[in-house]
Amino acid sequence: MLFIMSKNISLDDIASLAKRRGFIYQGSEIYGGLAGTWDYGPLGVTLKRNLVNAWWKFFVESRDDMYGIDSAILMNPKVWIASGHVAGFTDPLIEDVKTKKRYRLDHLLEDAGVDVKGMDLAAMVAAIQEKGVKSPDGNELGNPANFNMLFRTSIGAVEDEASTVYLRGETAQGMFTNFKNVVDSFYPDLPFGVAQVGKAFRNEISPRDFIFRVREFEIAEFEYFINPENWEAEFEKWRVAMHQWCEEILGLPAEKVHELEVSKEDRAHYSKRTIDFEFDFPFGKKELYGLAYRTDFDLNNHQRDSGKNLEYRPKDGSPAFVPHVIEPTFGVDRTLMAVLCNSYTEDEVNGEKRIFLKLPKHLAPVKACVSPLLKNKPELAAKAREVYSMLKKEIGVVMWDDNGNIGKRYRRQDEIGTPACIVIDFQTLEDGTVTVRDRDTAQQTRVSISELENTIA
């Protein structure tokens, strides 16, 4: 047997497998979709649950200093005024003067090979002119503007200014607005973190790259409240922990995860230091995670606008102060995408090409597949059902498959990353052993049924 990486994989390879095998479908697909939305299918939702549960365990449950919350998507609009989103949560847009279609100015420039880092709207417009960049339809571009990405809606029975609310553009504000609640309920020692996993929304003008740049996405993040004196050490602590998460839990190779020190010009207005964690996706080195030192920007703004005291009172009696925060942010969809891309493998087994997902076992949506060697032999099927039921109770998600021949079943399970395929054959009826076929090596071994749980786990 020979392993060959036959070609560079593309995003289309991943998206095609994701759809075919029930990981990810286009949102509202039967109606031609809705740009920038995606639906997780049965295997995708299980993979995502495994990822989120692993994150929650790693960053929240296993720690003594982390407090989970789940705040509402709809928040009082004053939150987004205080946070600066109503004024500044914008993307630069420019219009095709003929078709009136609007495009992301920075994307057009990037596609034309221009590095837009640090450019403001005026600089980008100048670059468009200098380079002679046209719209994708070949027309002139004009009428540039900053476009606010918050989705707006109205609450209550009367549509007027006072009832405008926004879909949250980030989950972080829920942690800031609940800072006082958590302190009042638990009076934790500083430093401590408030964490949540939830949906956020951005009215992206040009969603693209599969589930990478979308309008509705899931974020796992925490605000880690600190004494500002210690910010550098705390920042470093989380930088290391984020790499540990990538390597130990997600199985992403260290050489595919890069740090980008974000320059002052490119940092968000509230940040004094930001590192982007970039991953080598098939379409390039792109942002996976962020680590930002947000200072006391948000708590100060909320204290000012809400009139509530958001200071922390140290237990040793020293003066109260507004804590600063370190914020590690993890896109859940991007995490899933990185894991899928990293696992996607093509090789040859006995001269035949195969695709398989080399997922870490603890993340694989299906832990094992059970089959009778032949479908039409009742004694094999009965024994196989017995093994299936036993494993399902013991190790969670187990699949049953008796369609087609064994080779086809293996291929199907390879494509969804099932670590072990168990086949019940005539020898099973004699000596209580089954074959266990390993996803990565494609090798079969015989194992007794009583040893099966240990072998798989």
Next chain:
Amino acid sequence: MLFIMSKNISLDDIASLAKRRGFIYQGSEIYGGLAGTWDYGPLGVTLKRNLVNAWWKFFVESRDDMYGIDSAILMNPKVWIASGHVAGFTDPLIEDVKTKKRYRLDHLLEDAGVDVKGMDLAAMVAAIQEKGVKSPDGNELGNPANFNMLFRTSIGAVEDEASTVYLRGETAQGMFTNFKNVVDSFYPDLPFGVAQVGKAFRNEISPRDFIFRVREFEIAEFEYFINPENWEAEFEKWRVAMHQWCEEILGLPAEKVHELEVSKEDRAHYSKRTIDFEFDFPFGKKELYGLAYRTDFDLNNHQRDSGKNLEYRPKDGSPAFVPHVIEPTFGVDRTLMAVLCNSYTEDEVNGEKRIFLKLPKHLAPVKACVSPLLKNKPELAAKAREVYSMLKKEIGVVMWDDNGNIGKRYRRQDEIGTPACIVIDFQTLEDGTVTVRDRDTAQQTRVSISELENTIA
């Protein structure tokens, strides 16, 4: 020791405990809130996770016929036209002619003791006049209308009719629009279900009763696709399973869960039979869950509007047909509320009043609390930390508490429903035993540390 149920508990008792102890906070509280939104605090999010995970295991993972999904909140607007929501997802409103405030017509009538079952808008207006019902401010009422509860927003850079989208008013449509995807990826045998847990939104005019009637809520439900010939048996199967869930997993007493057979006039337009599962909340017998036979209404509409074939092709070669569905729906927030209300207990221990949550152990957010008897004895604190770390690794969420005296710590843990409080005292240092105090009986027993995990689990 004597147990006394000292009074009828009220919703205020529950809400007050939920806030004080970090289960549930008002949404956007520091800004005076946003009506109909709530944030889950550290204990609430853990309780909710335990509930959702139990639901997923019971209805999805442990079964062979269930396919989980996670579809986007933003969907193509054609979905909501086909489903009938754009035309008919309405509440009857009426205006205070003086203040111009709007009220739910049915709520005003119910508050005036009128049974509104089966009434349409005209009948309700007639009842208002007949009974002489006034607005809560004592003014005349006029200008009745049906108000659409879908939240609307705009997608893309141009706000016009074509770019209007809705926040989903129910999660069910995601299962219908993915019916074909699931069949194509997995080709399951009929009957099978498609399940999801996720947020839905309704622009309720008068949110009320804590987390009962809100604008943003979480739904766990599935569409169970069947051959219409079997609908009565399938309906019955799920009716029984829903009771099993309430009693065996949630610990709700059978006598507090009531079935209401919904009359033809009060059923949703798509339903041929609906049972509401009502629970005895402190504010009355109110809807907890629903079980509906939705027929082929939704798949037929989507087939017509999308032009896609949504038939199921039986494996035995018999003719293809559009399946019907049975839909069991579980409000996650209402589940949590029912569990909280059912657990809330007041009694007397040694003459002192105490409040405790009699939560089923597998749902309790904190499984155990570990304390040193005295805070300022380093040898006790060190041993207690050792026990704490061991248990945290073995059984999950464990709390550390060394504040105040032991009695106060017990009261705090009682209020959050922690089943076991473990105290390390001087005897621990001699013989390796600790005291384990039981939440429900308030009795202490001595247990050796090596037996602790078994005792608690």
